[in-house]
Amino acid sequence: MHVPDGFLDAPTSVATGVVAAAGVAVALRGARRELDDRTAPMAGLVATFVFAGQMINFPVAGGTSGHLLGGALAAVLVGPWTGALCISVVLVVQALLMADGGITALGTNITLMGIVGAGTGWLVFAGLRRLLPRRLSLVAPAAGVAALVSVPAAALAFTLLFAVGGTAPIDTSTVLTAMLGWHTVIGIGEAVITTLVIGTIVTTRPDLVYGARPLLAARELEVRTTAEAAR
């Protein structure tokens, strides 16, 4: 979903640049609370993994492909603020080194995939965690649902930007239908990848999964009560 230069007009690109800069500034403050000696290397690796994962375009129906956006994945693994920064770092490297995503569109891409992608992913995940039974085995499926929602959410955000500042006069409802339709299908791929990756890490090292940590604390507490009762 990397927006190239030229899709959006200059005022809209400047506006998304401002939104992205403000978002990154807030995330830099928030990430301090999420990062310590153990989670900082993990966050660097999550960014690396998202960069790599975004290189794998998987085919979807009708000559289209999709690739991981990684916002929900990163948010659940390292926290929402750090997750948004992971995606932003990936987008900067892609724009500068790989010419993937425009330079003037960098703010747009950070807004869409970093802020909307990771933000929506985290909100859906946190909401589900509240509703579902507090079980470690539900972390990966909840992250998958969050991933599924995050992709059409980013597509919707692009459509809104295009409606305001698109450089071609195309009917908004046409763009909206096409964007939402295809990105819901791509979202299924996003959900599969996210569920598999988070499921694997939760199985081996649940303590390294930010979104699983409250459940770990609960589990330890449970073990203690049982041991106490058996005495």
Added chain:
Amino acid sequence: MKRNAKFYAGFLLVALLIAGVGSFYASSHPDGLNYVAEQTGFIDQEKASATSDGPFAGYSTRGIDDDRLSGGVAGVVGSLTTLLVGGGLFWVLRRRRTHTTDPA
């Protein structure tokens, strides 16, 4: 700490394999946004990026003719750059433990 290092090394290896080897097998169809842009008619608005003549532009390495190697090298360089930039940023941002007297 050793256990962490082992996990981190494995995670990095998986990422590098995906970027360096797996990426060759990726679909070359346009992604969702580009496809929609083609279908609804705004793909021609695209302008070439200012970085489009860089040595790794388009995920291929200039000067390497073999597609597999060219893409693989670009993928590994991009991954390691992301690790360096991201890892560096997160290491600087992290909370330092000031309350502990534990020398470890």
